[in-house]
Amino acid sequence: MKDNAADQTLCPVARSEALVGDHWTVLVLRELFMGSHHFEELQAQTEATPQMVATRLKKLEADGLVERRVYNKRPLRHQYHLTEKGEAFYPVLLALRAWGETWVKSPKEGRAVNFTHRSCGNPAGLGPVCDSCGKPLRRADLIAKQAAKYQREREARWETFKASR
Template sequence: MQRKSFEGSRCPVARSLERVGEWWNILILRDAFYGMTRFDEFQKSLDIAPNMLTRRLNGLVESGLMERRQYSERPPRFEYVLTDIGRDFKPVMTAFMTWGNKHFAPEGIAVMLTDASTGERVSPVLVDEASGKKINARDYIMAAGPAASEAIRKRIAFAAEKRAAPDKKPDFPPEGGDAPQA
């Protein structure tokens, strides 16, 4: 079965998944945040087949999340370093870790975020930069942006209808739009 592509979607979630949605990619990025840069480091950490790791690293380079740099001429050897785009994924990774700790760690927390200077555990939350208010489902909603497609506008309208009349069944899904393309 051929993989579906979100490349033409206007949805920022779908476009982001186009670049990091494959689970190996996220694990490679996780290891890059731990400081791994070399092929053998990623392979040993992930226990991944070399051909699969090569494909994933090439995809992360093509997507602009990592940069391939030569560190040895004889023999030619390369390392994979996070770019600014890749480093900007760290808050997403932190949120993912926090969510996993909360819902999928029955044995207890294996990795947690701590303050680098004090060592105290940190409980990350998403906040509005302008107001400093914690973002929660009750006080914040998704809204269509200036470049929103008709499908995104319909999805936003669907959500508004559900909030206004939770017991009424609005007409959804909209025809066409931001579904993955073959």
């Protein structure tokens, strides 16, 4: 996809794709939503090479989805955080999650994350509206609980990463 072509079309899907239509970009965004803010966490959990993460973060920053925050002056260290535009991408990931859980994974694998709907206190399901109360799901209203198996998977990735350097 040439940037050129994407700039000229009126299609919002093509326009979005020009910013986020990439494996690593989507996985980096997932990690930011999961609460990883450090370069090495993003690298470990996406299993990307450092260049892949670095180029994606630079593009995401240039496109206004991510901002760098200094958390340590000497040596200079940054954290990566979602901007409002980045946060607004959440429904796309939620929809992708719902499709993946339903159509890509086998049911017996179990969900990676389960959400409780804060405003009604019950399981939220896969969305876009709450399984229990029927209201639209907003990120702020969701309490995420990782499955034990998924938590172990993530811990294992972190250990493997640390062991390799």
